[in-house]
Amino acid sequence: MSIVTENPRGSCVLGGINSTLSAVNKFCPIFHSGPGCGLQTSAGEAGQAGLKSPHFLSSVSLPCSLMLEREVVFGGIEKLTDTIRGSIDIIDADAYFILNGCTSGIIGDDTETVAKGFRAEGFPVYNIPTPGFAGDSNLGYETTISTFLSQLVEPGRPRQANLINLLGIFPYHDPYWAGTFEELVRIFSKLGLEVNTFFSHGQGIEHIKNAGAAALNVIVNPWLLQGEARKFEKRFGVPSLRFPGLPVGATDTTRLVRQVADALAIDGKLVEDVIYEEESYVYNYYETAIGALSWKKFAVIGDANVAIGMTHALANDLGFTPVVTVVTEPVSREADKAAIRDRIQDLEYVKGPDVVFATDNYDVGRALDEYNDVSLFVGSSLEREIAFNRDAQIFVAAYPITDQLILNRTYSGYRGAITLVEDLFNNL
């Protein structure tokens, strides 16, 4: 059940599907919806995730059947069919996906049959039936991965012992997704691994098709993709390693590296050599910035991945004092909430922060009102207001981000650990 939400941090299901598909090279979303959904969902996700705009199709370049009054009354299958034909005719895509807007979902257009018809003609057209109103962008991300599993991933490919699927980092909704994938792929390749990200390094349909050959899924997320992980295991025999929270800072990055290496039984000496080399790179730089960052009592406001990653890095690696962490995603299952809370509070030296779950921006504000000793807010562009009013430092590092251009910057991984310290520096 959704709740009334002020200044929501996310879009609808279509927003999640659109973000996910538009991050894959040569995938073509086709909106079967009212005229504005392509633009609204692009603005709602990519538009607020550091402004980077998907290179292939996004916003007003997304094909759309433009359902108007007539289609809402009489059905829009004919217009959808024409729109798909036109898309195939002029857009050089590897696969086409029908996205169902509220209009299509409510009137019940049979888009599944349309997709099947095109596939029978040999065209790679797939339907994602979950309509816009069915939930938020997270559900859209999960639904898209699920569609990949049921429609694209090819069964029966031989197992590749050094291949992993890196999942859980939701493109565009996580503004740093591109940089994070690049950095984690860099690190994993030093362990001799090949990585399917689907979304970076020009990856596309071939990598998705081959995902069933992977030896392991690494899901960097505390709560998303649970059903998809089961599907992967059941249908393709690929087990999943769940790493809750982004690996921000050297400590959590090393933790991730060790867990992946353990799961794949990678040669211990190689692993320790890589960790030593990477950590010394980080700490040799940190050594040159001793005293540069003044001590802070901090609050983190962000989705679960950011909430965990940032709380850990600032507390464990930088010696700051955590006060409160607000998880802004609509996490409904109690077990998920408990797991997220435990992980946030699991710190090496200091007591964990209070953890609050709030999606409504007003509730976020009221929660933070309880803590008047915060001197650093790590949050989204929305938190500028509270930081400004309370004369505290603001470090914008969570969606929605509308006041920074983010291309390949990341705070994850070893390189990200250095960027983190650079960007946290504040001379005021």
Place this chain on the structure above:
Amino acid sequence: MPRTYSGIREQREYTDTYLDLAGSSLQIEQDFKKKCIKNADRTFSQSYQCQELNSISALLSVNDAVLIAHAPQGCVGCITMGADMYRVAQIHRGAEKITSPKILITNLDQSDVIMGGEGKLRESIRLASERYKPKLIFVFTSCASGIIGDDVDAIVREAQPDTEALIVPVHCDGFRSKICASGYDAAFIAISKFVLKGAVPKKEKGLINLFAPMTVSFADQLEIEKLLRRIGLKSNFLPFFSDYDKVLNIPNAEASTSICKVFADEFMKDIEHDFGIPYAHTVMPVGIRNTDKWYRAIAEITGKGDEVEEIIATEHARIQPELDKIKLKLQGKSVFICGGTGRSFAAATLIDDFGMKLLGIETPVYDLDAQDDIAFLNDIHGDYLIDVANMLPFEQVNIVNKLKPDVFIGVPSWSSRFGIPTTHILDPKRPTMGYDGIVWLGNKIAAQIENPGFNKKLSKYARLPYRESWYDEDPFKFIKEVI
């Protein structure tokens, strides 16, 4: 007799309206005159802007209002992104505290679609009142709320007696119009009906309602207010960065004008009808001809015709040396323009100030109003290509690739990748309007043409999603006659 305009622009009876049309400008002008343009539709299209976005953006910055979107979460994507523009605008205006607009979403979901979302709307109204004690609460409808048939007006009526704020429902279901500017009309119809109805005007001599959309920069606001001040007129600038009192002040004005052709044009007819306020409906004051025309129109209805001529002459003389310098750089360059209704026509006249030549224009709507502009542009530029399209990048890339203009004016996302210089005359953060705006834009265009390095280098690696074969085809092959 009260006006009964539905707010759906394509249904206006006094004008034919075409949205799927392309061809020679001279031919289209003739055909429109003879009423022999065929009804058509595109069998393939890319996404449009929905009217709900325009409704919300029109009222986003009414300071003492809370906005409620009766919709699933995705329907405020553009607006939460647009919140940044609102924050930046506060910085430009020197605000001491930067705030975010207050937007609540009822977050319609599966069960609401079946059972109705009326309870959530009631709850939203209650939350909006409790949290912010606003003077106004705007409620915006959506595709979902419209199709499931939630009776928004009835809920508002029920809630009003217990709510201190005035609750204003705005009917802007996205699927009801293909023209996003309909959303502006929906917002103004709601203001007429719920805020201004029955108001007794206390006329203030010299007060002008100056209607402007959110994309008008503070620099432009100052420039336009200055022009009005110089002929003794005071601006009631709204609805951008206005408040309840400024809205209530509308009936008291001596006259109205707008700085965008499709913004408040129908509303100005309403308030003329309701409160006897004359209005000037002309063009966007960008470029010499348009600025003169815009200025003269408001001067004429306020009896300032003589004063304005003197100022216009002075301004022309003042900027002429600058224009001569700009013209040396731009004379003869060919241009393709893509923009919204007001901006695209304004850009097409502006380039003539610099001696540039129009090759083609993409503009969203062809109607009686557009016919005026096109007739005027045909006199200046002769024959050129018109593509009536809401951007439609697939047509744009095909046309631009064929026409090979010296410069592209508009959203540069696609044309940049061909390596040609690109520039824009829409800038919500910097000047574009009035006499100083002309010089600013001229210098900007000249500078961007002179230095195309970014686009040129990018073009070697650029990726566009279309098949090679598309560039050889008729860009308008999807426009099909509808009977």
